[in-house]
Amino acid sequence: MTTTLRALPAVFSLGLQRQLAYRWNYFLRATFSALPLLVSWVFWGAVFQGRDTVGNYTLAGILTYYGMMLIVEAVSQPSDDDFQIAIEIREGMLNPILLRPLPYGLYRGALFAAGRCAYLVAAVIPVSLALFFLGRATHLEIGSLNLIHGIPALIGSALLQFSLTLCLSLSAFWLLEVSALIFLIYALEFLAGGHVFPLDLLPSPVFAVVRLLPFAYEYWFPTAALCGNLTEAAWKGGLCLQYGWALFFMVLAHFIWKAGLRRYTAAGG
Amino acid sequence: MRLLRLWLLQIRYAATRELMFRASFFVWVAVELAWFVIQLAFIGVIYHHVDEVAGWNRNQMIILVATNQLVIQLFTAFLMPGLTKLPELVRTGKLDFVLLKPAPPAFLVSTSHLEIGPLANGAIATVVLGGAIQGLGLHPSPPEMLAYLGLILAGLLVHYAVLMGLVSLTFWIIRAESVLLGYYTIFHIARIPREAATGWFRVVFTFALPLLLVANVPASTLIRGLAPLPIFLFLLSGLLVAVLATAFFVLGLRRYQSASS
Numbered sequence: 001m002t003t004t005l006r007a008l009p010a011v012f013s014l015g016l017q018r019q020l021a022y023r024w025n026y027f028l029r030a031t032f033s034a035l036p037l038l039v040s041w042v043f044w045g046a047v048f049q050g051r052d053t054v055g056n057y058t059l060a061g062i063l064t065y066y067g068m069m070l071i072v073e074a075v076s077q078p079s080d081d082d083f084q085i086a087i088e089i090r091e092g093m094l095n096p097i098l099l100r101p102l103p104y105g106l107y108r109g110a111l112f113a114a115g116r117c118a119y120l121v122a123a124v125i126p127v128s129l130a131l132f133f134l135g136r137a138t139h140l141e142i143g144s145l146n147l148i149h150g151i152p153a154l155i156g157s158a159l160l161q162f163s164l165t166l167c168l169s170l171s172a173f174w175l176l177e178v179s180a181l182i183f184l185i186y187a188l189e190f191l192a193g194g195h196v197f198p199l200d201l202l203p204s205p206v207f208a209v210v211r212l213l214p215f216a217y218e219y220w221f222p223t224a225a226l227c228g229n230l231t232e233a234a235w236k237g238g239l240c241l242q243y244g245w246a247l248f249f250m251v252l253a254h255f256i257w258k259a260g261l262r263r264y265t266a267a268g269g
Numbered sequence: 270m271r272l273l274r275l276w277l278l279q280i281r282y283a284a285t286r287e288l289m290f291r292a293s294f295f296v297w298v299a300v301e302l303a304w305f306v307i308q309l310a311f312i313g314v315i316y317h318h319v320d321e322v323a324g325w326n327r328n329q330m331i332i333l334v335a336t337n338q339l340v341i342q343l344f345t346a347f348l349m350p351g352l353t354k355l356p357e358l359v360r361t362g363k364l365d366f367v368l369l370k371p372a373p374p375a376f377l378v379s380t381s382h383l384e385i386g387p388l389a390n391g392a393i394a395t396v397v398l399g400g401a402i403q404g405l406g407l408h409p410s411p412p413e414m415l416a417y418l419g420l421i422l423a424g425l426l427v428h429y430a431v432l433m434g435l436v437s438l439t440f441w442i443i444r445a446e447s448v449l450l451g452y453y454t455i456f457h458i459a460r461i462p463r464e465a466a467t468g469w470f471r472v473v474f475t476f477a478l479p480l481l482l483v484a485n486v487p488a489s490t491l492i493r494g495l496a497p498l499p500i501f502l503f504l505l506s507g508l509l510v511a512v513l514a515t516a517f518f519v520l521g522l523r524r525y526q527s528a529s530s
Contacts, residue, residue: 043461187304
């Protein structure tokens with residue numbers, strides 16, 4: 001166990017070096033991910049024309065939501081971890097990892113954390129600039145940000161997204177091509193996760209169902225917590241569900257891994 | 270004419286290759302359909318709270334989004350698969366094989382692959398479009414329909430220009446996969462009603478990079494009839510950005526280092 005824990009910083013460091021080699025790729029990615037904020041500003045500006053509120057949101061409130069979403073994405077959204085895992089399995093490249101006294105989940109977790117750190121470094125400038133210019137163009141409700149609610153929800157979102165990604169990509173033990181499945185779940189995450197619009201704009205019965213699903217805790221919940229849109233009770237209840245889902249997918253990933261290894265065929269020396 | 274014949278040959282070859290993977294075809298149709306459903310759900314949520322956005326009602330907005338989807342799917346079927354292969358061709362040096370052929374490299378790169386799945390999704394978008402047209406009680410005349418189809422082709426030129434410009438960055442950046450994300454995100458702009466955009470945003474995305482015209486001008490032609498000035502402006506700007514993007518590709522080619530020995 002001690003050996004395992006001692007190895008993790010080394011894996012993290014290796015992952016960080018590998019990711020930083022592609023810093024321009026990350027910089028471009030972060031820059032482009034800020035672009036929808038511009039679209040939101042224009043589109044929602046037109047939606048709010050002649051009205052003060054839409055649902056429970058003011059224009060400033062909804063733009064703050066999309067702005068904070070950029071931070072949630074930067075902290076918790078896996079980059080290409082799913083495809084890397086699928087390639088390792090499909091091409092029989094797990095051998096060096098299987099020979100080491102290091103659980104695969106922890107190994108991938110350290111690489112995921114390294115990827116997020118590298119992305120955060122590359123994203124600081126474009127995301128800050130996007131928020132700065134949006135703040136200049138319109139009023140943002142920065143004053144109502146709640147870090148005490150937001151930070152645990154952000155960490156929970158990262159754990160949930162990582163464990164869900166792990167479950168999905170481990171399906172490569174059975175499927176030759178996992179990218180379609182991954183993109184299908186992306187679509188679900190975007191819609192039911194509150195990436196396209198805040199989930200509380202949905203009709204109440206639909207919202208009541210959607211907030212029970214794991215996707216809501218990937219984007220909507222951490223963003224709403226960060227924006228200070230949740231009551232203490234809603235935050236605590238949401239946090240329990242979020243960490244509960246993360247734990248569920250971690251346990252599920254463990255069983256998928258065990259079952260998958262029985263099918264795995266190593267390639268090469 | 271020679272290029273058209275060459276393109277048809279490439280399509281036939283690519284279609285044969287695609288039809289070997291029939292299961293993949295259905296899965297990718299489902300994936301693309303899911304993203305279209307997201308856009309329709311977004312419209313549903315917005316119009317659950319408001320009656321109109323920038324003067325566009327629900328059915329008009331569906332026409333806009335379905336038109337945009339139709340352009341995207343046609344582009345994804347015919348031109349995008351080849352263009353997205355460019356970073357890999359450059360990195361591995363396989364662009365050599367393209368450069369050796371007696372045809373313009375930009376043409377060969379962009380038409381080398383075909384995806385059939387998006388054509389099915391284009392058909393679904395057309396059905397949704399038809400439903401919205403019927404919902405509004407519109408009866409577009411044959412000249413309006415013809416203009417609509419011509420404007421869809423102009424929209425393809427703008428998509429070609431943006432993606433060609435982005436993938437050509439691969440001549441300067443080693444790993445340019447993220448440019449694809451740039452392409453997807455920048456075309457969010459095409460789904461906005463033009464009337465919603467004001468100031469510099471409207472000027473830039475109408476005249477410099479005519480993304481606001483891609484779906485707006487054809488959709489408006491169906492909804493409000495033929496308007497010569499926006500149509501002319503769109504055709505002209507579409508052609509111009511396509512030429513500029515091809516010139517950028519040619520500029521990048523000068524930096525290309527062959528991988529052959």
